[in-house]
Amino acid sequence: xxxxxxxxxxxxxxxxxxxxxxxxxxxxxxxxxxxxxxxxxxxxxxxxxxxxxxxxxxxxxxxxxxxxxxxxxxxxxxxxxxxxxxxxxxxxxxxxxxxxxxxxxxxxxxxxxxxxxxxxxxxxxxxxxxxxxxxxxxxxxxxxxxxxxxxxxxxxxxxxxxxxxxxxxxxxxxxxxxxxxxxxxxxxxxxxxxxxxxxxxxxxxxxxxxxxxxxxxxxxxxxxxxxxxxxxxxxxxxxxxxxxxxxxxxxxxxxxxxxxxxxxxxxxxxxxxxxxxxxx
Amino acid sequence: xxxxxxxxxxxxxxxxxxxxxxxxxxxxxxxxxxxxxxxxxxxxxxxxxxxxxxxxxxxxxxxxxxxxxxxxxxxxxxxxxxxxxxxxxxxxxxxxxxxxxxxxxxxxxxxxxxxxxxxxxxxxxxxxxxxxxxxxxxxxxxxxxxxxxxxxxxxxxxxxxxxxxxxxxxxxxxxxxxxxxxxxxxxxxxxxxxxxxxxxxxxxxxxxxxxxxxxxxxxxxxxxxxxxxxxxxxxxxxxxxxxxxxxxxxxxxxxxxxxxxxxxxxxxxxxxxxxxxxxxxxxx
Ligand SMILES: [Fe+2]
Numbered sequence: 001x002x003x004x005x006x007x008x009x010x011x012x013x014x015x016x017x018x019x020x021x022x023x024x025x026x027x028x029x030x031x032x033x034x035x036x037x038x039x040x041x042x043x044x045x046x047x048x049x050x051x052x053x054x055x056x057x058x059x060x061x062x063x064x065x066x067x068x069x070x071x072x073x074x075x076x077x078x079x080x081x082x083x084x085x086x087x088x089x090x091x092x093x094x095x096x097x098x099x100x101x102x103x104x105x106x107x108x109x110x111x112x113x114x115x116x117x118x119x120x121x122x123x124x125x126x127x128x129x130x131x132x133x134x135x136x137x138x139x140x141x142x143x144x145x146x147x148x149x150x151x152x153x154x155x156x157x158x159x160x161x162x163x164x165x166x167x168x169x170x171x172x173x174x175x176x177x178x179x180x181x182x183x184x185x186x187x188x189x190x191x192x193x194x195x196x197x198x199x200x201x202x203x204x205x206x207x208x209x210x211x212x213x214x215x216x217x218x219x220x221x222x223x224x225x226x227x228x229x230x231x232x233x234x235x236x237x238x239x240x241x242x243x244x245x246x247x248x249x250x251x252x253x254x255x256x257x258x259x260x261x262x263x264x265x266x267x268x269x270x271x272x273x274x275x276x277x278x279x280x
Numbered sequence: 281x282x283x284x285x286x287x288x289x290x291x292x293x294x295x296x297x298x299x300x301x302x303x304x305x306x307x308x309x310x311x312x313x314x315x316x317x318x319x320x321x322x323x324x325x326x327x328x329x330x331x332x333x334x335x336x337x338x339x340x341x342x343x344x345x346x347x348x349x350x351x352x353x354x355x356x357x358x359x360x361x362x363x364x365x366x367x368x369x370x371x372x373x374x375x376x377x378x379x380x381x382x383x384x385x386x387x388x389x390x391x392x393x394x395x396x397x398x399x400x401x402x403x404x405x406x407x408x409x410x411x412x413x414x415x416x417x418x419x420x421x422x423x424x425x426x427x428x429x430x431x432x433x434x435x436x437x438x439x440x441x442x443x444x445x446x447x448x449x450x451x452x453x454x455x456x457x458x459x460x461x462x463x464x465x466x467x468x469x470x471x472x473x474x475x476x477x478x479x480x481x482x483x484x485x486x487x488x489x490x491x492x493x494x495x496x497x498x499x500x501x502x503x504x505x506x507x508x509x510x511x512x513x514x515x516x517x518x519x520x521x522x523x524x525x526x527x528x529x530x531x532x533x534x535x536x537x538x539x540x541x542x543x544x545x546x547x548x549x550x551x552x553x554x555x556x557x558x559x560x561x562x563x564x
Contacts, residue, residue, distance in 0.1 A: 003397075003430070004349050004392070004393065004397070004398055004401065005349035005381070007393060007428065007430070008348065008349055008378060008381040008382075008390075009381060009382060011381075011390065012380075012381050012382060012384055012386065015386060015388075016384065016386070033429075034429065035428060035429060035430075036426050036427070036428060036429070037426070037427045037428060037429055037431070039465075041493040042492070042493055042494065044426070047425050047426035048426060050425040050426070050491070050494065050496070051386075051388060051390065051425065051426070054388055055386055055387070055388060058387055058388065059387065091384045091385075092380075092384065092385040092386075092387060093383055093384060093385060094385060095315060095318075095343035095345070095353060095356045095379075095380075095385060096315040096316075096318055096343065097315070097387055098315070098316075098318075098319065100387070138322050138323070139319035139320060139321060139322040139323075139324060139325075140320055140321060140322065141320035141321040142320075142321035142322065142325075142326075143321075168320065168321070169322075215322060218322060218323040218326065
């Protein structure tokens with residue numbers, strides 16, 4: 001199969017070439033024609049271009065779907081440039097398109113090749129993380145949530161040692177930018193995803209935001225939390241027992257308030273469906 | 281024979297669940313895009329379970345990557361086995377193509393050189409997949425926009441050789457036959473006539489569009505009249521066969537999709553097979 005392997009590797013090279021099939025082929029005259037048949041209607045190069053365009057457009061459409069607000073804030077031309085650079089760094093490796101955009105947040109926030117896209121737009125990394133978390137929450141595993149009544153049935157003496165697990169769809173994001181403002185502006189622009197944002201809509205300033213994203217009744221929700229509650233929930237997600245949680249809250253808020261505060265937070269989390277039924 | 285179906289698409293979930301509840305569903309089965317349901321949970325899987333509780337389902341994949349020179353993807357096969365256990369599909373299908381190499385997924389159905397050594401390679405991989413899934417799969421002919429200098433035979437000769445050697449089923453996409461016949465100037469009718477009727481599990485119908493001198497398999501239009509004619513030709517040859525209408529882009533209202541499936545039903549009811557039906561190759 002070495003010849004088939006070679007054909008496939010060469011096709012992959014031409015189809016994914018960021019500069020387009022023509023430029024990629026310019027450096028190897030006759031390269032395509034040795035492999036692909038052209039005819040009077042269409043050259044080998046033009047036939048390859050059909051696949052190259054389809055590759056880019058399909059992935060661009062997929063990423064636009066996963067990152068609609070990022071796409072809106074960047075505008076079409078910049079977003080397409082971002083997709084080009086991203087695909088070069090992270091060509092899809094998963095059999096499902098679902099995962100094609102999994103590295104975009106890191107790319108745009110940390111990769112040197114993502115620098116032009118974050119220059120003057122410090123929020124892009126946080127925005128991409130946020131939108132990816134929404135996608136993740138949508139199809140995360142189904143697990144029964146803990147009911148308040150089940151909590152009442154637990155032995156109070158054992159409470160300090162209990163470990164609560166969070167629902168698999170729960171995502172906790174410590175953000176440095178008010179991403180929800182950008183999301184609201186995008187939503188307000190309505191279906192006008194094609195219309196460009198006004199400069200004042202993008203004039204956000206850094207602000208610490210503790211966001212929680214979760215799924216309930218098959219829909220994905222998000223909201224901001226107060227920092228201490230967010231950190232307590234984070235510790236719960238990491239598997240810290242309830243007693244340790246109370247100690248940390250005590251350090252944060254002073255001893256007297258800690259147990260009551262922890263119990264009330266836990267109650268809120270349970271009502272929101274954030275805590276799994278399984279308790280250890 | 282499952283009857284006449286359409287693809288299960290997220291935009292139609294509410295319509296479909298409502299029709300199932302009211303018993304007003306006009307299609308007999310659904311085809312689902314396998315990869316869309318290889319997820320951990322949430323709405324897609326719940327809807328799939330609900331639909332499957334009332335109607336047969338076929339798993340149609342795009343990323344099995346049968347024609348690749350990469351090793352078969354074990355994790356993918358594992359996920360496919362899990363999904364098949366959950367859904368109990370009437371059968372499982374994928375395409376006669378390759379979709380990635382060297383670890384990169386191109387997310388497209390790329391054609392293969394139609395050569396004897398590629399027949400052997402492909403048939404061997406189909407057999408291994410069938411062994412793993414403990415059933416025959418159906419492989420679908422794709423629309424293609426290029427052909428290879430290395431071609432040694434016609435597309436249909438390649439399809440027949442692979443299907444016989446792998447002892448698998450065929451998903452005959454008559455729109456893809458029409459599109460590729462135009463793009464590579466071969467005879468679509470002769471193609472349909474050469475397909476071994478007893479191996480055809482299913483037929484696909486879809487719409488295509490024009491792009492310069494090529495036809496492109498865009499699945500964003502109604503089925504064209506020329507493709508209906510080719511479908512009737514296939515029906516005369518194959519007899520009654522499960523048929524599915526694909527519509528994946530610029531997706532219309534669900535009713536419109538059902539109309540298209542009803543048109544296929546009518547065509548099948550009014551088309552007499554030219555020969556007695558022989559014994560069929562089945563999934564398991
Ligand atoms: Fe098809």
